[in-house]
Amino acid sequence: MIIDVNTSLGHYPFRALRHRTAPELVALLDRHAIDRAVVSSLHAVFYRDAHRGNEELHAATRASGGRLVPVATINPRYVGWERDLAEAVETWGMKAVQLVPGHHGYALNDAYGRSALARVAELGVPVVLRQRFEDRRQRHAWDQAEDLTAATFLEAAQAVPSARFLLLNWLGLDGARLAAAGLKGRVLLDLARLQVVYRKDALRLLETLGGEALAFGTHAPFDYVAPSLVKLANLSRLRPADYEAVAWRNAARFLALA
Amino acid sequence: MNLDRRSFLRTTAAGLGAARLAGRARAATAPAPSPGDDPGLPRDWRAQRKFDVHNHVFLSGRRDDADWADVDHLIEAAEFLGIERLFCSRPITAGVLANIDAVRAANDSVLAAMRRHPGRIFGYCFVQPGNGPAALDEIDRCLEAGMVGIKLYNQFKYTDPVVFPVAEKCIQRGIPFLGHSAYLTDPKTLALQPKTSHALDFCALSRRYPELLLILGHVNGGGDWEWAIKGLRECRNVYLDTSGSVLEDDTIERCVRLLGHERVLFATDATMEGCVGKMLAAEITPAQREAIFWRNFQGILDRRRA
Secondary structure, three states: OOEEEEEEEOOEOOEOOOOOOHHHHHHHHHHOOOOEEEEEEHHHHHOOOHHHHHHHHHHHHHOOOOOEEEEEEOOOOOOOHHHHHHHHHHHOOOOOEEOOHHHHOOOOOOHHHHHHHHHHHHHOOOEEEEOOOOOHHHOOOOOOOOOOOHHHHHHHHHHOOOOOEEEEOOOOOOHHHHHHOOOOOOEEEEOOOOOOOOOOHHHHHHHHHOOOOEEOOOOEOOEOOHHHHHHHHHHHHHOHHHHHHHHHHHHHHHOOOO | OOOOHHHHHHHHHHHOOOHHHHHHHHHOOOOOOOOOOOOOOOOOOOOOOOEEEEEEOOOOOOOOOOOOHHHHHHHHHHHHHOOOEEEEEOOOOOOOOOOHHHHHHHHHHHHHHHHHOOOOEEEEEEOOHHHOHHHHHHHHHHHHOOOOEEEEOOOOOOOOHHHHHHHHHHHHHOOEEEEOOOOOOOHHHHHHOOOOOOHHHHHHHHHHOOOOEEEEOOOOOOOOHHHHHHHHHHOOOEEEEOOOOOOEOOHHHHHHHHHOHHHEEOOOOOOHHHHHHHHHHOOOOHHHHHHHHHHHHHHHHOOOOO
């Protein structure tokens, strides 16, 4: 069993993506022996009204028979966002809520960010934070979003102690710092940019945050799927006791997947 | 929530109607994978022969008793990934115009790594073209000690005439010239690396020296990789390597479609698992994959002169 916690559907404005519809993504999962994928809408990142992207995602994933687990994307600067959030989580049963402050024009630590974190935490679902979608060195002239930083994340997470975080595409987080900030058990990081062998940052996070802190994630369809499968294969040799937890069990627990 | 594997599968199977998912869930009742049976990957993926044509050794000194942790981790990772040979350099970065003593010290550390892991680590000689004749002498010294090519960083654009004697030396010795590259679109990064060469700079050097074995380094090393691949269509004699921390889908296929697989060389530049994974996922033929993994570079090595 493998659950991919880091996938997206839809067009990205700055690069042509393959596998961007629900059937294409399911076919990609099939080709790589991945059972389920946690998916968010790229359109929700770029539409003025993010919730229109959530509506599309809800419709697109309903036919997947549970293979695709939708995540809402909320813009706390937009009118009616709390109503949209409630609809996504309470009515549609979305399992997490993504915030993209760099794309939606606010900061995780300003009034918009703090109120969104607090409201999502009240609903009892994790907040999804991507450090970035793409490497900034190749950015399009209209792509102005900066990477989220560890310092910003730590400040925000400490300000809302009931919030839990699914951290995607992160690199450079110090597990000891996260633990010291009270985040052990409150964070789940994906493998997309971590290394199991050579740099071994995935192993250090397991040591400092425990076996419940990592999950399989690919950043498909932006990235190839097999890099994270290679990491998972190496983990199965180096830390066999953690294999199932990283492959699917942590994701299932953290996101309360049925 | 504390789910065991079997109860998780039972509860999910109850709620899941899709036939495809049912098929996957049955497969998931198998035990955790054993070595050689890695989900989603070809059965023989570790055994497929691989030469990593762009990597680095970083150790704290040039002596044989230096701190070897990084190099030993590199070798351990290569063992895991089935990478038979690693072609490594130690460039002096951050725009530093290092003098010849610093360059020699960097190359000595590569030679020390080659001695520690013979037959596994092979060396590129880093040169700073601004050192003039001393840079050319350093190439000879490195080759006589067993290195196989040269590595340039971003101290000078490769269209700068100061680079030409280095290119001529490579032609004379029949060795590859691996060059740092990026088409940087982020103003902040570009300001820090104003002399980084991009695909069209490589093409200009190749047009001046068509017989030069020129390799555009790390197509996925940061910068617009789509621009790099399209740019290399303008010159037929430049190879490119697949390395870099960016793991974006379709990179390998675009390289093969637009340039031909004969010009593509497998490499990691320290993103070892990711770059092996890119190659395994790419929708190319087994023969193309084998050529990129090692045969193309073997062909380049075979062209060296004594």
